[in-house]
Amino acid sequence: MATTSLKLVTIVAEPVLESQLVKDLRHLGATGWTIVEGRGEGSRGMRASDLPGANVRVETIVTDDVADRIISHVADRYFPHYAVIAYVTDVAVVRGDKYARRVC
Amino acid sequence: MATTSLKLVTIVAEPVLESQLVKDLRHLGATGWTIVEGRGEGSRGMRASDLPGANVRVETIVTDDVADRIISHVADRYFPHYAVIAYVTDVAVVRGDKYARRVC
Amino acid sequence: MATTSLKLVTIVAEPVLESQLVKDLRHLGATGWTIVEGRGEGSRGMRASDLPGANVRVETIVTDDVADRIISHVADRYFPHYAVIAYVTDVAVVRGDKYARRVC
């Protein structure tokens, strides 16, 4: 089956950031995202939640340049202040055009 | 440690499809799957759920040809009618024989 | 944006193992992890839970050698007795130094 190579950007963040992050993703060119709730620990300890360690795991499949824009934005805007990580994986999708807002 | 290269197929779908999808996976040769519940948005907006946007995220580690069969099937059977995405990642697993129903 | 190549190790395991697994991860050199709850089926059927099939999905981003240590450990210590799988994916992260306990 013919597939397209795209980037899967995963962001794990404090729950208070969810709505802002989703707005940012849409604005930076993502056409969709999937969120699951989880918990975790990292290099920064405590977070502002009754449920210590609760976080949201946001995934978005995007084109290479959108992926780059997203991780730059997350690194600039959130890393210095919030408990957030972001990483990128290569994925193969069917019907790749679904994931690009414009021609790329 | 010796590892085997396999495919991780991830399907994000409306909750009503879960039981059918799992049946399909088993039928197409997957030996296991992991499901987490999440929410999301994509190019198709509204779905049939009191909880708008709720979906299930199904992962299955399979051999290359099974991966191909799964994404073809999902693309044919579900993409035209339902809110579903599917993508494939390369993974390295220990004890790779666990993930193949027969020799491949 | 400059990124570092690291390994994402994912472990899907029975819930009773969670606290022990997290201890092991820390001990083997992981600097963080993210856990989500899910359910699944695999080659071993039944597990000890009122909720048959419930499991935890633990993700940790680590350096190559830590990844190797983790999957060796999981393969030795848990595979023979428990319902557990583990797999490794390549990921690109921003600020890679965050994921290494010491220089590597």
Add this chain to the structure above:
Amino acid sequence: MTGTSTADLLAANLLSPFVLAFTLGVVAKRLGSNLSLPKDVYEGLATYLLFAIGLKGGARIAQAPLDQLLAPTGAALALGLITPVVAFAVLRLAGRLSRVDAGAIAAHYGSVSAVTFIAAQGLVQQRGDVAEPFLPALLAIMEVPGLVVGLALGLAGAGRGDRPLRQVFHEIVLGRTLVLLLGGLAIGAAVGAERLAPVQPFFEGLFPGALTLFLLELGVVAGARLGDLRRVGPFLLGFGIVVPMVHGVLGVVLGSWAGLSVGGATVLGAMAASASYIAAPPAVRLALPDANPTYYLTAALAITFPFNLIAGIPLYYWTALWVAERMT
């Protein structure tokens, strides 16, 4: 019944904690509040309400002579067969909707909203009336054909075989709603009112309050759909009010004619008038995936449910009183 005008009834109904809690949920959502009951609590409340309604009916069912059951059963069955056809015809002929969209909506209006049923029981009780104890069984009898006929109309000619229909049939009959209602009914009847007494502080005493909390959350869910009102257009808005009134009055008349009390006829009318938004949507999604969910969810949840809760149920009650007067 002197003095019980529709206006009085409406006013009394509007100031009930049920209607106001629903309204609070809608308003909070529309203003952008994050107010929401956790999913598990909402599901737990739904389970509780359905089971409690069943138990309550069961405990009183011994008092209902069995020969009184036949005619109401026929009425419920007839309503389950007629209401989706009426809805489908209106949607196709007046609304010019596609076959799948019309079938999907018809399936919702053929099946029964358990919460509307419960709210109708509440109003009837508040007026000092009682509905026959076997009404939860009638819900089941109306629900199954109502949903299946709607789906069949939507599927006709689609060439997808009857596989979805059979699967859907299975899912409705064994779905949570019917299992809890009928299971509760059977347990209540087997145990009897006296031995049920120790569990009644839970199942009876808490019922109105738990319903209030449930409606608060249902208001939030409906509020989220209100934004789609513009997208569905004026036809569906009218449909979601007029068709329930027709179905409701038909239900009241058939129920009264079948010998139901004023309370029972009111509740039967409310059942006919209601559109399911818990049981129907997943069944419709599976069987008619190409129907637009915005249409049926918005119509059922954001138009018809509030209409019935606020104005419909009092209207059916008033109709039942009116019919009862004419018949004696």
Add this chain to the structure above:
Amino acid sequence: MTGTSTADLLAANLLSPFVLAFTLGVVAKRLGSNLSLPKDVYEGLATYLLFAIGLKGGARIAQAPLDQLLAPTGAALALGLITPVVAFAVLRLAGRLSRVDAGAIAAHYGSVSAVTFIAAQGLVQQRGDVAEPFLPALLAIMEVPGLVVGLALGLAGAGRGDRPLRQVFHEIVLGRTLVLLLGGLAIGAAVGAERLAPVQPFFEGLFPGALTLFLLELGVVAGARLGDLRRVGPFLLGFGIVVPMVHGVLGVVLGSWAGLSVGGATVLGAMAASASYIAAPPAVRLALPDANPTYYLTAALAITFPFNLIAGIPLYYWTALWVAERMT
């Protein structure tokens, strides 16, 4: 007690909302229904039930002279030590199971099912009797050795050291079940019945109804295990019925001999007869991972629990009456 035959007791017990709700859950599951309480609600109900039982005992504990505590404590401890050994011997000698499997099952039958305990309290109360208020403390005293002895038998010779045993000991003593029962007991005793009054509509009034809902879900869980009955074979089926009867009668006799009332001896018997399926499984899974979970889960949840709920508890009650008559 004239006229209280086992048959009467059984019939009365069968028609209780508790047994019927459990049955509804089993039947729904077996028919393929998706009926199920959400996980969080199920866990919340379990917390509520355990804490309520503790509070209730605590509020009445002042009325229990402390010197009456010694003999029952000894009886509970003895039962905690004997029952896993009996179970293990039967499994090894008559059933020819492997050491780990026998140990895993013995740990379940040594420990106590809190829900069986609660159901026994319910039946006793229904018969107009009362159990001594300190029984929740006896549950703790029986649970810990019961589970640990079973695990030790399974581990012996496995060469895995005593690390798992110590960890498991820690987990049982600090597990939710004991903390809620003992914590509730302590709070109830400290606060006293009078100052507890405002919280009693919640903790006492709702108790039977909440237990009914909990048993509905437990029925669903047990129903899911019923399919494994064939896999575990006739030996375990017999084991799951006969051994509880032996343990139960032993518990009643020891309890009566230790001075417990008819109600108290019944509950002690039910505790000894019961097999844990909430606290034991994770402990066993950790310490004896190579034991087959199908065996112990099916035996405890799909065989012994329903047996005790339906027939065992009435039997222990009848035995306690019989013993009490002989002793006076």
Add this chain to the structure above:
Amino acid sequence: MTGTSTADLLAANLLSPFVLAFTLGVVAKRLGSNLSLPKDVYEGLATYLLFAIGLKGGARIAQAPLDQLLAPTGAALALGLITPVVAFAVLRLAGRLSRVDAGAIAAHYGSVSAVTFIAAQGLVQQRGDVAEPFLPALLAIMEVPGLVVGLALGLAGAGRGDRPLRQVFHEIVLGRTLVLLLGGLAIGAAVGAERLAPVQPFFEGLFPGALTLFLLELGVVAGARLGDLRRVGPFLLGFGIVVPMVHGVLGVVLGSWAGLSVGGATVLGAMAASASYIAAPPAVRLALPDANPTYYLTAALAITFPFNLIAGIPLYYWTALWVAERMT
């Protein structure tokens, strides 16, 4: 009031199910128990408690002459403006904390802990007193400026503009706490005590028990923070006890002076003394991300909340009695 010494009050308060359930949660957590209410149940209980408090006030509000509202409203507003400034000054001058940390903590002590408010209502009721029905509205009036002023102090000079402040303002006003309290108040007032009667077994009868269960879990959460006490140091420990006393006494005095009853002044004092740990933390996290959450969470939840629950509320009550005596 003869004989109602602070010591008596303290002792009575200590032996309440509320305080002891909280203590059980703390102790269980510190010992390493896994005891914990499921998240959805905890959230569901919070929703229930807030809505119930609102309804209860609303049902009695008709009895409160409106002209009695003005002065207490002014008092609440003043407290909302003064308390964060006092806290901020102490933190900066005596504690030498950074501006953002001081602002973050001040925002917590400016806003109101709904559970402390509820617990104060409970104690007042237990003493046979009643607080004015409109107090939930005063909570809203104090909460908004209290939180906003604290944040503004922390942000001043940070050059981040007022975007966060506006967003936070929106989130507080439409947050669950205020919507449920004010919504409940409005519904209670509209429906009136009589028509509210059917829902009262749920919203009033269960209230104390539900609060007990909620406090058990809150104890678990606070217990998890206790380990951080060492990290925050003696200054914050003292701050978390002394500043609430100052705010509490100020609240009582202002409230009495504004014409509130002894019960009402106690509750107003408890509100002023309390530090929010549900509504404030996310707002502060968003607006002042560089403040250390360990400081504000530990101070609010592990120091000030237990202090108020155990000693503060009885103290404010005693102060209110004392002031009332001097004033007449």
